[in-house]
Amino acid sequence: MLPAPAISCRSLSCVVAGRKLIDDLTLDVGEGERVALMGPSGSGKTTLLTTLAGLAPPAEGRVLVGGVPLDERPELRAGLALVFQSYGLLSLLTAAENVEVALRAAGRPPREAMSLAAAALERLRVARFADHLVEELSGGQQQRVAVARALALRPRVLLADEPTAEQDAVHRAVVLDELLAAGAEGTTLVIATHDPEVAERCDRIVEVRTAVRR
Numbered sequence: 001m002l003p004a005p006a007i008s009c010r011s012l013s014c015v016v017a018g019r020k021l022i023d024d025l026t027l028d029v030g031e032g033e034r035v036a037l038m039g040p041s042g043s044g045k046t047t048l049l050t051t052l053a054g055l056a057p058p059a060e061g062r063v064l065v066g067g068v069p070l071d072e073r074p075e076l077r078a079g080l081a082l083v084f085q086s087y088g089l090l091s092l093l094t095a096a097e098n099v100e101v102a103l104r105a106a107g108r109p110p111r112e113a114m115s116l117a118a119a120a121l122e123r124l125r126v127a128r129f130a131d132h133l134v135e136e137l138s139g140g141q142q143q144r145v146a147v148a149r150a151l152a153l154r155p156r157v158l159l160a161d162e163p164t165a166e167q168d169a170v171h172r173a174v175v176l177d178e179l180l181a182a183g184a185e186g187t188t189l190v191i192a193t194h195d196p197e198v199a200e201r202c203d204r205i206v207e208v209r210t211a212v213r214r
């Protein structure tokens with residue numbers, strides 16, 4: 001028997017503010033696969049990612065993690081991490097504390113959370129801002145902290161919403177390399193992006209608009 005996809009949706013429809021954005025989408029993303037979600041601004045990529053992450057219930061259809069419906073087993077959300085387009089950091093905490101809080105919430109003991117957070121910030125080239133409040137960081141730096149927070153969790157599935165959008169060329173490469181390194185270690189990646197280079201380095205591109213019209 002074939003292994004179940006890491007994450008999938010079946011006949012998924014998403015309605016936002018009374019408008020159907022995602023219509024009858026069926027998608028399977030295999031374990032360790034790297035998928036780029038592309039489509040015009042407003043086509044529903046963020047909506048799809050938040051629904052796959054279990055943060056917004058679909059209007060119709062289902063999200064499955066490892067073949068198990070997420071609505072029946074909400075604890076499966078622990079294996080999913082989302083890099084929010086607007087970062088979703090706690091602005092009154094430091095960069096390090098933002099990563100540590102996520103690790104503590106995932107059950108890591110304090111000392112381990114501290115060392116994992118420090119390592120993740122180092123890899124994303126934001127270690128020197130570890131003790132800075134998030135509100136003191138630039139948009140690009142905040143975005144790298146958000147990526148560090150998600151990667152530090154070593155999720156089964158990483159859903160990332162335009163994770164390189166605020167980066168200069170050097171840091172875009174850093175973010176992309178770190179995401180792909182996690183992919184090489186088995187993390188399944190679903191990345192919404194407008195960046196053709198990011199998409200090119202994924203295994204597959206899913207056009208959100210095409211999927212909607214299918």
Ligand SMILES: Nc1ncnc2c1ncn2[C@@H]1O[C@H](COP(=O)(O)OP(=O)(O)OP(=O)(O)O)[C@@H](O)[C@H]1O
Nearest residue numbers: 016017021039040041042043044045046047048085
């Ligand atoms: N809370 C909301 N209330 C009303 N409309 C919303 C809300 N959230 C999203 N929308 C609308 O839903 C549509 C899809 O938004 P979404 O953010 O999913 O698109 P996207 O493909 O991620 O866009 P982008 O590439 O610009 O990030 C847009 O037209 C947006 O204006």
